[in-house]
Amino acid sequence: MNAGPDRHALQDVEELNQKCQRLEREIAREKAARRAAEDIAEVGLRKLYVHQGRLKLLNRISSFANDSDSPMHALRFALQEICEHHNWSVGHALIRIGPQGDERLEGTDIWFSTHQDLAFPFLEASRKILAWPCASAPGRLFLEHSPIWTPDIYAQHGFTRASTAERAGLRASISVPVIMGHELVGAMEFYQTEIAEPSEQLMDILLQIGTQLGRVFKRARHADMLLENAATDPLTGLPNRAAFESEIQSAFDLEKRTADYQTAVMYIDLDGFKLVNDTLGHNAGDILLNALANRLRHVVETFDQEEWVDRVFLARVGGDEFVILIRSPEVREIANDVANEIHKCLQPIHRIGLNNVQGVASIGIALNGPEYQNAHELLRDADVAMYEAKANGPEQTYHFAPEMRNAALARLELEIDLRRAVETSAFELHFQPIVSLSNRETVGLEALVRWRKEPDVVIMPNDFLPTAEACGLIVPIGTWVLREAFRSAVRFHATNTHNPDLYISVNVALQQFQQLHFVTLVRDILLETGANPKWVRLELTESTAATNPGHSARTITQLNAMGIKVSIDDFGTGYSSLAYLQTMPFDTLKIDQSFIKKHLDKSADWSFVLAIKHIADSLGMNVLVEGIENEFQGTELESFGCQFGQGWLFGTPQIEAHALPAGSLTSSDAPHAAKMLLEAPKAAMPR
Ligand code: C2E
Ligand code: MG
Ligand code: MG
Numbered sequence: 243m244n245a246g247p248d249r250h251a252l253q254d255v256e257e258l259n260q261k262c263q264r265l266e267r268e269i270a271r272e273k274a275a276r277r278a279a280e281d282i283a284e285v286g287l288r289k290l291y292v293h294q295g296r297l298k299l300l301n302r303i304s305s306f307a308n309d310s311d312s313p314m315h316a317l318r319f320a321l322q323e324i325c326e327h328h329n330w331s332v333g334h335a336l337i338r339i340g341p342q343g344d345e346r347l348e349g350t351d352i353w354f355s356t357h358q359d360l361a362f363p364f365l366e367a368s369r370k371i372l373a374w375p376c377a378s379a380p381g382r383l384f385l386e387h388s389p390i391w392t393p394d395i396y397a398q399h400g401f402t403r404a405s406t407a408e409r410a411g412l413r414a415s416i417s418v419p420v421i422m423g424h425e426l427v428g429a430m431e432f433y434q435t436e437i438a439e440p441s442e443q444l445m446d447i448l449l450q451i452g453t454q455l456g457r458v459f460k461r462a463r464h465a466d467m468l469l470e471n472a473a474t475d476p477l478t479g480l481p482n483r484a485a486f487e488s489e490i491q492s493a494f495d496l497e498k499r500t501a502d503y504q505t506a507v508m509y510i511d512l513d514g515f516k517l518v519n520d521t522l523g524h525n526a527g528d529i530l531l532n533a534l535a536n537r538l539r540h541v542v543e544t545f546d547q548e549e550w551v552d553r554v555f556l557a558r559v560g561g562d563e564f565v566i567l568i569r570s571p572e573v574r575e576i577a578n579d580v581a582n583e584i585h586k587c588l589q590p591i592h593r594i595g596l597n598n599v600q601g602v603a604s605i606g607i608a609l610n611g612p613e614y615q616n617a618h619e620l621l622r623d624a625d626v627a628m629y630e631a632k633a634n635g636p637e638q639t640y641h642f643a644p645e646m647r648n649a650a651l652a653r654l655e656l657e658i659d660l661r662r663a664v665e666t667s668a669f670e671l672h673f674q675p676i677v678s679l680s681n682r683e684t685v686g687l688e689a690l691v692r693w694r695k696e697p698d699v700v701i702m703p704n705d706f707l708p709t710a711e712a713c714g715l716i717v718p719i720g721t722w723v724l725r726e727a728f729r730s731a732v733r734f735h736a737t738n739t740h741n742p743d744l745y746i747s748v749n750v751a752l753q754q755f756q757q758l759h760f761v762t763l764v765r766d767i768l769l770e771t772g773a774n775p776k777w778v779r780l781e782l783t784e785s786t787a788a789t790n791p792g793h794s795a796r797t798i799t800q801l802n803a804m805g806i807k808v809s810i811d812d813f814g815t816g817y818s819s820l821a822y823l824q825t826m827p828f829d830t831l832k833i834d835q836s837f838i839k840k841h842l843d844k845s846a847d848w849s850f851v852l853a854i855k856h857i858a859d860s861l862g863m864n865v866l867v868e869g870i871e872n873e874f875q876g877t878e879l880e881s882f883g884c885q886f887g888q889g890w891l892f893g894t895p896q897i898e899a900h901a902l903p904a905g906s907l908t909s910s911d912a913p914h915a916a917k918m919l920l921e922a923p924k925a926a927m928p929r
Pocket of ligand 2: 688811
């Protein structure tokens with residue numbers, strides 16, 4: 243039988259079949275795997291494609307944002323690009339408004355829609371929306387600065403635009419923040435008609451788009467700030483000169499067209515502000531300026547609300563200079579009222595640190611008229627009127643008058659000449675004897691400055707020192723006087739050895755005395771000239787001493803320590819405050835000549851002089867009486883115990899060569915000199 247091989251054959255077939263089946267299964271598995279791999283690859287490719295599309299979208303919006311200065315244009319562009327790219331039905335932009343603490347998102351007119359007719363009611367509702375920070379979009383964007391996906395807006399609690407959204411067939415939404423740094427500055431909302439689930443990648447791209455748009459907001463804000471800064475005074479926040487000039491020019495142009503209104507310009511300059519800066523420092527000056535600017539602002543705001551006033555505009559145009567423009571049918575009256583209010587509001591004292599400071603002002607007003615060709619001329623004349631007010635000040639208001647221009651020109655000329663005089667040291671010192679009233683011996687000489695303007699023209703101190711003080715030239719002039727006076731002292735002592743205690747008394751102006759290094763300056767000049775401190779004295783007026791009393795007391799003490807005595811000059815004409823007198827170690831109190839002048843015979847009332855003598859005694863100070871012109875005065879004052887005297891009776895100011903004729907002026911020469919002067923005091927004055 244042949245069963246063996248058949249069975250074998252059958253077995254082989256069986257195995258073959260099984261193998262085939264295995265192979266088929268394997269092939270099927272591989273196919274499935276390949277199909278799955280192909281599917282995966284296709285999805286990946288598709289995703290990649292989608293992602294690339296989104297990156298291109300981001301790129302387009304970024305480069306538009308880079309070139310744009312307008313946040314609104316950039317938002318409009320972005321809305322359209324995003325909607326078109328994703329085939330979304332509606333896009334709408336919101337911007338942030340309100341101050342911090344009350345910030346909101348407000349709907350705008352910027353929108354995009356693929357089917358406007360249907361979406362219109364929804365867009366109208368969106369335009370009016372106001373969204374405060376809250377739990378649902380778009381207000382929620384304030385709380386989280388990342389896109390918020392709402393798969394189904396009807397499922398969202400509190401969606402106020404639901405009915406109009408339904409009519410437009412809208413379903414899913416995404417809200418995208420527009421952020422600048424850490425600040426939400428706007429938002430975009432997009433709507434589509436299908437319920438949709440969020441995609442992280444899309445959210446990420448939208449977030450980046452929002453950040454790019456934020457950069458446009460930042461640039462625009464920066465540009466706004468630059469514009470604002472260009473027109474604003476950074477210290478007070480008031481409009482600056484540029485802003486004022488443009489305001490006054492528009493008022494000027496307007497006046498040409500509307501005859502009912504007239505324009506006035508008011509120039510306000512603080513009296514003595516420089517002193518605050520110089521004595522208390524710039525910080526104190528800034529604090530004062532800010533406080534005064536606020537008071538002015540308040541006055542201006544009050545008048546600006548008046549019915550018959552069209553415009554009141556305040557600006558700061560210089561260190562302590564403010565200007566106000568007024569437009570009104572009754573401009574003269576209003577300007578006067580404003581000026582009065584300003585004087586009133588500036589009066590209350592300011593406390594800066596330990597100091598009481600007052601910031602009163604001089605005001606000049608110019609009213610527009612046919613003689614003015616441009617706004618600049620009006621401003622200039624208000625300034626001229628202010629100078630006139632200052633010259634008659636403090637706290638004065640003057641209206642411009644054409645004659646004032648001449649005075650202003652003269653002042654300007656004087657200042658220019660004075661500057662030249664400082665450069666060429668065109669000054670000289672004259673010396674007036676100070677005598678001991680008991681024996682009429684000359685104990686000292688007061689150095690008095692004169693300006694030799696031309697070889698035969700001498701200008702007296704009262705005619706140029708106020709200008710020198712106003713323009714700061716008093717400091718170099720004062721230093722020149724100190725040096726020359728000290729040199730003279732050295733020469734006097736070289737030729738008058740019999741009078742070893744003779745001193746030269748030098749007047750020191752406020753600005754000079756307030757210099758931080760005044761004591762060092764005096765010491766340097768002593769060293770430089772070789773003068774003995776005993777040979778020089780300094781004179782301060784009461785107002786100089788009373789300004790910044792702490793500094794005065796310290797400086798006088800330091801000068802005393804160096805061996806220099808200090809007198810208080812013109813006593814009785816200033817503050818005459820006993821309180822500060824006690825704190826300042828003056829050696830001598832000089833009674834002002836105004837208390838002596840009228841006392842010519844026995845009817846004279848010496849009570850004021852006696853009172854001052856009494857005060858000086860109690861403070862341990864010597865008394866020097868100024869302006870003694872006749873023997874009666876000299877004898878009377880001596881009988882009261884006044885130690886020293888100065889005046890025509892003892893000698894007029896003389897140039898150095900004549901100041902101490904023949905080895906010091908003595909009592910025997912004095913009556914003769916006095917007689918000469920009494921006969922012709924003017925002719926005897928050195929000119
Ligand atoms: P002062 O310091 O009180 O000086 C006295 C002034 O009175 C001097 O006027 C003097 O000539 C004048 N005089 C003196 N005796 C008599 C008199 O018997 N009768 C009258 N009617 N007048 C008399 P001058 O030289 O015109 O100086 C005026 C003021 O100018 C000074 O008053 C002083 O305040 C200031 N001054 C003068 N020189 C300087 C200076 O170098 N520096 C500073 N800062 N001020 C100065
Ligand atoms: Mg003096
Ligand atoms: Mg005096």
